[in-house]
Amino acid sequence: MERREFLRTCGTLITGGGLASLGGVLGSKASAVEGETMWQIDPERCLQCGRCETECVMRVSAVKCFHANQVCGYCDLCGGYYREGVKELNTAAENLMCPTGAITRRFVEEPYFEYTIDEDLCNGCGKCVKGCSSFGNGSLFLQIQQERCLQCNECSIAKVCVSGAIQRVPVGTAYKLKDHA
Amino acid sequence: MSPRTVRLITLATAVVWMVVIVVWYLYNPSANLTSFEPGADMRPEGTERKSDEVRIGEFFMAHEDVAMPPAALSDSWAGFRGPNRTGIVTHTIPISLMEGDFQTMWTIETGEGHAAPAIWRGRVYVLDYDERLSSDALRCLSLTTGEELWRRWYRVPMKRNHGFSRTIPCVSPDGQVVTIGPEGHVMACDAMTGKLLWTIDMKRRYGSEVPFWYAGQCPLVSGDELVLAPAGKDTLMVGIDVLTGITRWWAPNVAGLKMSHSSVMPMTLGGTRTYVYAGVGGVCGVAADGDARGQVLWTAKGWQPSVIAPSPMQIDNRRVLLVAGYGAGGALLEVNHGGIGWTATISEQYKAEQGLSSEQQTPILYGGDMILTILPKNGGGMRERICIYNPSDLHHTVWNSASDERFGLGPYVVVDGRLFALKESGELYVYQLERGGMTLLRHQTVLPDGADAWGPMAYADGMLLLRDATRIICLKISEG
Incomplete structure (x- = not known):
């Protein structure tokens, strides 16, 4: 066998084997999740009690704040952005509701602002959600970020959730998004 | 220990310290x-927003x-003390006097305060205060469900002082x-x-001084005209086109009255329709009609309590x-x-313990010969x-409630010949008004664990709205 032919054969085997392995993995994954369920929060039942932040087994909770842009009022005076009794309406840290600075906003046009959640910074405390839902359109809501969730057999947050908002949902509808309501 | 070892240890120590110093110097803990x-x-x-900037209704x-x-809900309780500003409902559907409690139709949470609702065509209007957003909020609710239909609000930072919200x-x-x-917006x-x-900032436009405990003046709309008593630097009272906000007339504040918690009351005195206002410093009457409209007809300065919450009652x-x-008592103005x-002229005046008085609620004149009031704590x-007093004798009661029927600063209203009185702790008493007195019909705790239920009640379409410091409830008091 010539060296060129040897290399082509090896390359073909490696590529083919890789593709076959990948197909196998994906296939097994697909068959494994078919009919399975995942943990998720029902925003309609969530009371924003704060336990999602403290009870998750992850070091930083897998629960994150989601933002439905279609629902948002783009308010300047946003109850989810500014903390209670704020003195000044600006972006200084002492005025902000989010303890981790996960919410940023950008001026669109007077008097509208676009809000964005930095998922890496969000700790799932729900303070912004409470603020938005009690004096706003409720565009901020909590969801379990499935890529971060370990899918424990017994969710430690669900065990203490006072409203029973955390339930298992089909994989096909792993999120309860307000944009799609 | 050999000198070589000592040198090595010294050198190693120096190197370690140098490394520590370099690391300390290079490390940025706040990176x-x-x-x-x-x-x-x-x-x-x-x-940029200023901390004290208010954009009313933004x-x-x-x-x-x-x-x-x-x-079908066409009844109304369109403002302070109802349609005629008397605290009496004249046309209504029969009240349920069956056994059992009045049914609570709905309850809503409010910001802390005492602002009571108005009702118009099945809609409830309340000027709430949201402490979290430091905002006055006009909330429009459905009378049947209590659900919010809309709200318009504006940021106005305030400090708590017996709650925040005040007016109807x-x-x-x-x-x-x-x-x-509460700040006169x-x-x-x-x-x-x-x-x-349209909007008006009374402090900016008229130089009004909002009194301690905030403004308690409830607006008066007469026909298509809003009557305000800013009692400011130059302006005592103004008449404003309620649709456009354009000033139609204004009365000069020659007497130098200051804004009280009292409201402007329309009366016909001496055959002339008059807007009567009890400000801090005196009482005045302003012509409401004709060529003299806006003219200050009279001013009485013989009675000057430092705090006035009830409104004048004809x-x-x-x-x-x-x-x-606060011990001021009462007075009779002629x-x-x-x-x-x-x-x-003030024909007589007396201290609280000497006759008819009230600390916060405005008394009700019923049937021409009975004045109903709740006496103040002093x-x-x-x-x-x-x-109950007879108008001809303000010093001796005709009737009084039992010793355990004390209502504090609670409100009261007459519906269909019955007095509904609310203890400030949230217990509702219903009395049958009779000639020369009343008979207790029933009582019911309607606001469990209630506190500071001071806001006046409102009635329309068989529904009675009541509030304490943090919630409003709707009771169905009609039959059927």
Whole structure:
């Protein structure tokens, strides 16, 4: 066998084997999740009690704040952005509701602002959600970020959730998004 | 230890310390911190919000998914003390006197305060205060469900002082709802849609001094005219087109009255329709009609409590009852129009323990011969009880409630010949009004664990609205 032919054969085997392995993995994954369920929060039942932040087994909770842009009022005076009794309406840290600075906003046009959640910074405390839902359109809501969730057999947050908002949902509808309501 | 070893140890120590110093110098413990400073949202320069800047009515939110109230609800309690500002409902459907409690139709949470609702065409209007957003909020609710239809609000930072909210909105016959906020901000909106019509900042425009415990003046709409008593530097009272906000007339504040917690009361005195206002420093009457409209007809300075919450109450064509709390007691104002023009004199005045008085609620004149009141806490042995006086004798009660029926600063209203009185702790008493007295029909705890239930009640379409410091409830009191 010539060296060129040897290399082509090896390359073909490696590529083919890789593709076959990948197909196998994906296939097994697909068959494994078919009919399975995942943990998720029902925003309609969530009371924003704060336990999602403290009870998750992850070091930083897998629960994150989601933002439905279609629902948002783009308010300047946003109850989810500014903390209670704020003195000044600006972006200084002492005025902000989010303890981790996960919410940023950008001026669109007077008097509208676009809000964005930095998922890496969000700790799932729900303070912004409470603020938005009690004096706003409720565009901020909590969801379990499935890529971060370990899918424990017994969710430690669900065990203490006072409203029973955390339930298992089909994989096909792993999120309860307000944009799609 | 050999000198070589000593040198090695010394050298090693020096190297370690050098490494420590270099690491300490190079390490930045705050490298991962992000500073949040003003301007990060790219707000254009010059549009920054000042901490004390108020843009009245700037925010609006409608709940389009909430069902509108039935069109059949046409009754109204359009402002302070109802349609005629008397605290009496004259046309109503029969009250249920069956056994069992009145049914609570709905309950809503409010910001801390005492602002009571107005009702118009199945809609409830309340000027709430949201402490979290430091905002006055005019909320429009469905009378049948309590669900919010819309709200219009504006930021006005305040400090708690017996809560925040105070006043009752007023709705014009043509459907404009007007509010006065605790800091004297006047806002007019379309009562159906919540569209902002016009605004006035009474402190800025008139130089009004908002009294301690905030403004308690409830707006008065007479026909298509809003009557305000800013009692400011130059302006005592103004008449404003309720649709456009244009000033029609204004009365000069020659007497130098200051704003009280009292409201403007329309009366016909000496045959002339008059707007009567009890300010701090005196009582005045302003012509409401004709060529003299806006003219200060008379001023009486013989009775000057430092705090006045109740409003003047007309007794007859020439007499006006004045009451106030904190020991001020009461006074009788007599207004005459004769050859020398208008005269207004305080014909008698007395301390709280000596006769008819009230600290916060305005008494009710019922049937022409009964004045109903709740005596203030310094009203002697009858303190905080419901007392009835004859207008001809303001010092001796005709009737009084039992010793355990003390109501504090609670409100009361007459519906269909019955007095509904609310203890400030949330217990509702219903009395049958009779000649010379009352009979207790029933009582019911309607606001469990209630506190500071001081806001006046409102009634329309068989529904009675009541509130304490943090919630409003709707009771169905009619039959059927």
